[in-house]
Amino acid sequence: MRKGIKDVARLAGVSVGTVSHVLNHPELVTPETAQRVRDAMDELGYVRNEPARQLALRGRSELIAMIIPAITDVFFLDVVDGAQQAALLAGAELMVASSEHDLEREQRQLQTLEQRRVRGVLLSPAVDASLDGVRALQRRGTPLTLIGPAFGRRGFCSVSIDERSGGRQVGEHLAAAGHRRVAYAGTPLAVHHVRERFEGLVEAVPEAQVTAVDVAGWQPGGGLPALAELLAAPAARRPTAVFCANDLIALEALAECAARGLSVPGDVAVVGYDDMPFTRSAAVSLTTVAQPQEEMGRRSVELLLREDADGATHRHRSVLLQPQLVVRGSSAAQRRRAG
Amino acid sequence: MRKGIKDVARLAGVSVGTVSHVLNHPELVTPETAQRVRDAMDELGYVRNEPARQLALRGRSELIAMIIPAITDVFFLDVVDGAQQAALLAGAELMVASSEHDLEREQRQLQTLEQRRVRGVLLSPAVDASLDGVRALQRRGTPLTLIGPAFGRRGFCSVSIDERSGGRQVGEHLAAAGHRRVAYAGTPLAVHHVRERFEGLVEAVPEAQVTAVDVAGWQPGGGLPALAELLAAPAARRPTAVFCANDLIALEALAECAARGLSVPGDVAVVGYDDMPFTRSAAVSLTTVAQPQEEMGRRSVELLLREDADGATHRHRSVLLQPQLVVRGSSAAQRRRAG
DNA sequence: CCGATCGATTGAAACGCTTCATAACGATCC
DNA sequence: GGATCGTTATGAAGCGTTTCAATCGATCGG
Numbered sequence: 001m002r003k004g005i006k007d008v009a010r011l012a013g014v015s016v017g018t019v020s021h022v023l024n025h026p027e028l029v030t031p032e033t034a035q036r037v038r039d040a041m042d043e044l045g046y047v048r049n050e051p052a053r054q055l056a057l058r059g060r061s062e063l064i065a066m067i068i069p070a071i072t073d074v075f076f077l078d079v080v081d082g083a084q085q086a087a088l089l090a091g092a093e094l095m096v097a098s099s100e101h102d103l104e105r106e107q108r109q110l111q112t113l114e115q116r117r118v119r120g121v122l123l124s125p126a127v128d129a130s131l132d133g134v135r136a137l138q139r140r141g142t143p144l145t146l147i148g149p150a151f152g153r154r155g156f157c158s159v160s161i162d163e164r165s166g167g168r169q170v171g172e173h174l175a176a177a178g179h180r181r182v183a184y185a186g187t188p189l190a191v192h193h194v195r196e197r198f199e200g201l202v203e204a205v206p207e208a209q210v211t212a213v214d215v216a217g218w219q220p221g222g223g224l225p226a227l228a229e230l231l232a233a234p235a236a237r238r239p240t241a242v243f244c245a246n247d248l249i250a251l252e253a254l255a256e257c258a259a260r261g262l263s264v265p266g267d268v269a270v271v272g273y274d275d276m277p278f279t280r281s282a283a284v285s286l287t288t289v290a291q292p293q294e295e296m297g298r299r300s301v302e303l304l305l306r307e308d309a310d311g312a313t314h315r316h317r318s319v320l321l322q323p324q325l326v327v328r329g330s331s332a333a334q335r336r337r338a339g
Numbered sequence: 340m341r342k343g344i345k346d347v348a349r350l351a352g353v354s355v356g357t358v359s360h361v362l363n364h365p366e367l368v369t370p371e372t373a374q375r376v377r378d379a380m381d382e383l384g385y386v387r388n389e390p391a392r393q394l395a396l397r398g399r400s401e402l403i404a405m406i407i408p409a410i411t412d413v414f415f416l417d418v419v420d421g422a423q424q425a426a427l428l429a430g431a432e433l434m435v436a437s438s439e440h441d442l443e444r445e446q447r448q449l450q451t452l453e454q455r456r457v458r459g460v461l462l463s464p465a466v467d468a469s470l471d472g473v474r475a476l477q478r479r480g481t482p483l484t485l486i487g488p489a490f491g492r493r494g495f496c497s498v499s500i501d502e503r504s505g506g507r508q509v510g511e512h513l514a515a516a517g518h519r520r521v522a523y524a525g526t527p528l529a530v531h532h533v534r535e536r537f538e539g540l541v542e543a544v545p546e547a548q549v550t551a552v553d554v555a556g557w558q559p560g561g562g563l564p565a566l567a568e569l570l571a572a573p574a575a576r577r578p579t580a581v582f583c584a585n586d587l588i589a590l591e592a593l594a595e596c597a598a599r600g601l602s603v604p605g606d607v608a609v610v611g612y613d614d615m616p617f618t619r620s621a622a623v624s625l626t627t628v629a630q631p632q633e634e635m636g637r638r639s640v641e642l643l644l645r646e647d648a649d650g651a652t653h654r655h656r657s658v659l660l661q662p663q664l665v666v667r668g669s670s671a672a673q674r675r676r677a678g
Numbered sequence: 679c680c681g682a683t684c685g686a687t688t689g690a691a692a693c694g695c696t697t698c699a700t701a702a703c704g705a706t707c708c
Numbered sequence: 709g710g711a712t713c714g715t716t717a718t719g720a721a722g723c724g725t726t727t728c729a730a731t732c733g734a735t736c737g738g
Contacts, residue, residue: 002480004724015688020726030686045479050454051390051400052724055693061390065434071419077411084410084437093451095404095434098423112432115389140384141341221619252620278617280560281591343694354718359696369716391694394723 003044012040023048054117062092064301065113066122067106068147071098074276075293076124079147082297083122090305092119101126107133114142120304122297124148131156143307145300149192157303159296159319163193166289166323167200170243170271173287173325175205179241179269185213185227185253186245194245197273201243211239220248228256231268240268241331247272247279250286254330258283269331279328287331292321342383351379362387393456401431403640404452405461406445407486410437413615414632415463418486421636422461429644431458440465446472453481459643461636463487470495482646484639488531496642498635498658502532505628505662506539509582509610512626512664514544518580518608524552524566524592525584533584536612540582550578559587567595570607579607580670586611586618589625593669597622608670618667626670631660 009016014033022034029037040046054061064087068076080096087094097113099106106126110133113121120143123134135155138144146158174182182205189195189212202210213226230239244250250272254264262268264284272279275290299319307314348355353372361373368376379385393400403426407415419435426433436452438445445465449472452460459482462473474494477483485497513521521544528534528551541549552565569578583589589611593603601607603623611618614629638658646653 005726006724016725017688017690017727018686021687024726028686033686045475047450047479048454049394049456049724050451051393051456052693053726054390055388055394055695055723056725056727058693071423071435072416074413074416077413077416080410080437084439093436093448095436096410097432097434098419100423109432111386112389115387117388117390136384140386220616221624248617248620251617255620255622258622276617277559278587278590278615281587281594283594283597283622285560344696345694355695356697356718356720357716360717363696367716372716388694391723392696394693394725395695395697397723 003046004049005046007044008037008040008046011044012037060117060119063116063118064092064094064120064122064304065118066094066096066124067109067113068096068098068124069101069126071096071100075274075291078293079124079297079300082294082299083301084297085294086298086301090301092301092305094301099126103130110134110137114140118142120144120308122147122300122304143304145303145307147296147300155316157300157307157316157318159300159303159321161193161291161296161321161323163196163323164200164203166273166291166325167197167202167243168204169200169323169325170197170273170289171201171204173327173331174241174243174269174271175208177241177269177331179205180208181211181237181239182208182241182243183211183213183227183230183239184243184245185215185224185249187218188214188216197243197245215245215249218249220252224249224252224256227253228260231256231260231262235267238268241271242268243271243273245273247274247276247286247288250288250330251278251282254282254284254286264330265332271331275326282330284330285328287328288326290324290326292323296321342385343388344385346383347376347379347385350383351376399456399458402455402457403431403433403459403461403643404457405433405435405463406448406452407435407437407463408440408465410435410439414613414630417632418463418636418639421633421638422640423636424633425637425640429640431640431644433640438465442469449473449476453479457481459483459647461486461639461643482643484642484646486635486639494655496639496646496655496657498639498642498660500532500630500635500660500662502535502662503539503542505612505630505664506536506541506582507543508539508662508664509536509628510540510543512666512670513580513582513608513610514547516580516608516670518544519547520550520576520578521547521580521582522550522552522566522569522578523582523584524554524563524588526557527553527555536582536584554584554588557588559591563588563591563595566592567599570595570599570601574606577607580610581607582610582612584612586613586615586625586627589627589669590617590621593621593623593625604668604670610670614665621669623669624667626667627665629663629665631662635660 005016005019009019019037021028022037026034066083084094097109103126114137122145124147146153146156149160184198186194242253244253250270253270257264257268264270272286272288275288279286279288344355344358348358358376360367361376365373405422423433436448442465453476461484463486485492485495488499523537525533581592583592589609592609596603596607603609611625611627614627618625618627
């Protein structure tokens, strides 16, 4: 049914070798012959058979695959975007799959990618994934770089973000504005990046009293009762700043303040994390921390391609990216009453 | 370097045919032999060569590809998610690529997908794409279904959303609440879905005066001067409701109201579109229109697989999905002063 | 005018797999 | 005991491509 190189050869009156040459080494073929072959291709609607090609070349495809834990996680949008740009520059294609935080799916996807002989894999592992399978794959010759926290991940290239620095930047900003009582609203500290940010914060405000507010179980629109309670305290004990583990929580913190008649940033400063698009559009524009997602994607592709190029002489690298505090209205610097 | 089926055969002391059988037709092989072969595979770290397999089977892969116009467009997150679920159910893999609104990239991606002999393609075309290339691809035997507006796209299966109905639902909601002056804030009406929503709105509020506010050039945090001007009018001429073409604009409209001391929904009702996560967390929770993205993805995969199964007898189908008004605080029903 | 040289083209081998017709081998039956 | 059968294993053919050694003409220097 489908036309192959042979049909083209017959129609053009040349051998299959020649047809292949016009595809891969046009300089070896007379322009006229080449044209005749191309005409034949058009006429037949010839489409190269990539699997066959790959087989003959006993090689890798130009496909880079990226596995992320959840396709609906907006954090990865720009990571993918950056990776895509870098891949394009290198003449490779990028495709994305999602493990949905399921270790088994992750393994299966890695397996089919290896079977497809992809050029390399960018992996942001499902949370508590054991990396044994990944190591094996790598040993068998598929380059792989890790995206996300690098701890305990020797033997791989990896790109991660300095979460602690993000917390520290927020802390320094708040300390400079004279805050002495700050609340940290986040999901359980057991989650790696949530804790790192917290510790960065604490580190940077040694003279302040920091209260961790666990919002486990929170979901958008659900309110923040634990935080509300804190804000209900008399002014002298009430936190003067709230640092939230992400922007959505921060937006809701804003609402809690408004509901209590507390002005932001007058009475309470609010800081988010992630710099999502809506942070600029909120009633009080949100101070937040921008993450270098796009760069994360870009660098990970670069590491991957380098690993591929280096071959046996390769030495793994870990890249640590810096987040960036973005000061906006919700924490605007101002004179504070003594607190 | 890499081990093949032959190496496995040699090590297990069987023929290549047998090895292949344990992979594809285990029932034809004695359990003991099968075990021996599997042990050999493990020992050698054998990984199936998918391209070779595909070639031998002269067939399609189990890979479904989806091309979206922009990887950073949050709208598609749940579309991809739904598609992924459906694909998984059907035993296929889904991979995503993005054309970045570039017709040329889209074409190139379609081409490499065809060369890879994917099982089918879900395409959300770059805006003003001509579909000729796509038609050719389809004629050559790659099933393809379209995601997005169906107009002028005969000859394909497609899944789209009834944008007009979304506008109508908002209109009916506002009309029922007694609004007589409503503003529509959106990017140029030339954009298909923006216009459709507008027309739905107008259709549903025949007795009201509707003002279209063009926010072309707007970006998050930029403010909405055109809308602000409207809101600055004396109460008797000021719109009592603002319908925004997306939630981000609506959030900003909320801020404009607050800045002018207008209460929402008391003085002005605000309605958004898309039902993004933050709509529940805003100071005034946002009335908006939820889009059936996840279903969109699911249905498109179903159509694709059906087309693949039907073969020549296939008749194209168009599915039109209904969006769903979600009423929240920013337009809460209430007694209105005569307006 | 002949051998050498060069450029264009050819055809076959190889890539790793699946499958199919065939063989090998017991067990079963008359 | 020989024919027949069923089960299991075999090896060669074929999938569509690329590449490489070989071929074929034509051109060139002497």
